Amino acid sequence: MTSEFRDLERPQALRRKDVVLMATVTSFEALSHPTRSELRQFAELFMPIFSASSDEARRQAVAALAQSPNVPAAVAFFLGSQPIAVAAPFLMTSTCLSDEALVTIARCQGTEHARAIVSRAALSPTVIDALVGLRPDISRQARSATAEPYPGSAPVEMSRAEVDTSIDTDKRAREEDLRRRIKLLAGHVERVEGDRLGLRSLSEVQEALLVRFARNREATFLVTALSDILTTSRWLAERVLLDLSGRQLATVLKSLGMQSADATYILTRLYGHLAEATGGVSEAESLWQSLDEEECNARVEAWRRADRYTYGADQAASSLFSGADTDTTQAEAFVEERPVRSSATLRRSASGFRIR
Known part of the structure; x- marks a missing residue:
């Protein structure tokens, strides 16, 4: 070099x-x-x-x-x-x-x-679709190139057997093309296990927060986190948590793609009866395995649509921050300078007057 x-x-x-x-x-x-x-x-x-x-x-x-x-x-x-x-x-x-x-x-x-x-x-699905669509054109070009006679050569009559053979070849090619298209469409419809493309999913931070709030049994924070993840009002998140069977929360976690171990831990921390084991399998694990992911996705989307129709986007968004605004107001009132108390004010308070 x-x-x-x-x-x-x-x-x-x-x-x-x-x-x-x-x-x-x-x-x-x-x-x-x-x-x-x-x-x-x-x-x-x-x-x-x-x-x-x-x-x-x-x-x-x-x-x-x-x-x-x-x-x-x-x-x-x-x-x-x-x-x-x-x-x-x-x-x-x-x-x-x-x-x-x-x-x-x-x-x-x-x-x-x-x-x-x-x-x-x-190869991406876009390229695969394009290549499948190109197959008839490529086959047609190859046949036309083969059928072109050489310069100076005399035309040759094709026998009936050769014609039938070419027809069968074209038919098999069309059937193979149709078979490939059907397989490709089936691959698009049937989602591969673990493929979350286009679905609402939890990030690592969101999943860690849900586990932490469930471990500490901080219901208020858990409601806020769920409403933020689902982009709904707090009322929907509260209704999900108030289902004492735990099925609604399990449905939400299943639709969000949470890991099985984390989901069963959250369910057992929030609903004590789901920690009971039968045959070495806890009630939370049995509940989790009985849920179908596609059905959970459809059910959660129906809940979100109903929540939007009931409360509206503005009310749902304002409910997310109402708790923060209240805390800010209380903090500002708390840090206000309180009046200096004298012996006279203490005597008045003892007589029933309210202290400022």
Whole structure:
């Protein structure tokens, strides 16, 4: 590598563009956190040098940049659009290609690029849908390319058996495409266990606060935390906690995705009868296992809608801070300077007068 950098010091006529390309890539890899200006300079310098270099140097540069997480978007799209012999490692491993770039490359470059994209370790649902939709077009292009006669060749009559074979092939391709689409739709409908995407979930801080308030049996703080997490009025949170069976609170915790151990601990601390064990399993654990997460989500959303209709967004929001306003007013009244008491005021108070 040192000798390659030394070549940069030679006169312009002797400078080899392949060496310049590899030196540019190496210097860019040395930047752990490149600035916006450095990314722009690299994009402006890289593309002309890459276009003027040999195929071997291009493959080496693409293989090196495929491991870099900082490649600019324009350069990444440029490399992904190269011939498949050069772009394959970049399409299969680079994390700098966005979903839009992958879909565009698959649509514009053809079958080989699409196959390289399919070989990536992870694909988003958007890219999968686009690739599935591209399959009929790709198959149609391949059949049309195969059906084109060579220049100077005479047309050949296809026999009935060959026609039937091609029809069966098309039918199988359509059935396979439909089967893949159904599997993809089923994967979207049936949520994978542990997938909380798009659902109301607890953060680590919120979960820790709920466990702490339940451990100390601080019902007021627990009501405030629940109403804040659910973005509802305090009345709904109080109604949930007043259910002595614990089922409503378990339903809320299940819909929020709380861990089983933390949820059963909260239930046993707030409702003592749920700590009783039958056959080595506590009542809280049995209650938790009997709840279905989808049903809990639907029930909690119905409670939230009813709460909005009953109290309204403004009243729900004001109820969250009413306790804080009351505490502030009491604190201000407490720190007011109290009047100095004399013996006369004490005698009057003993006679039934109220002390200020």
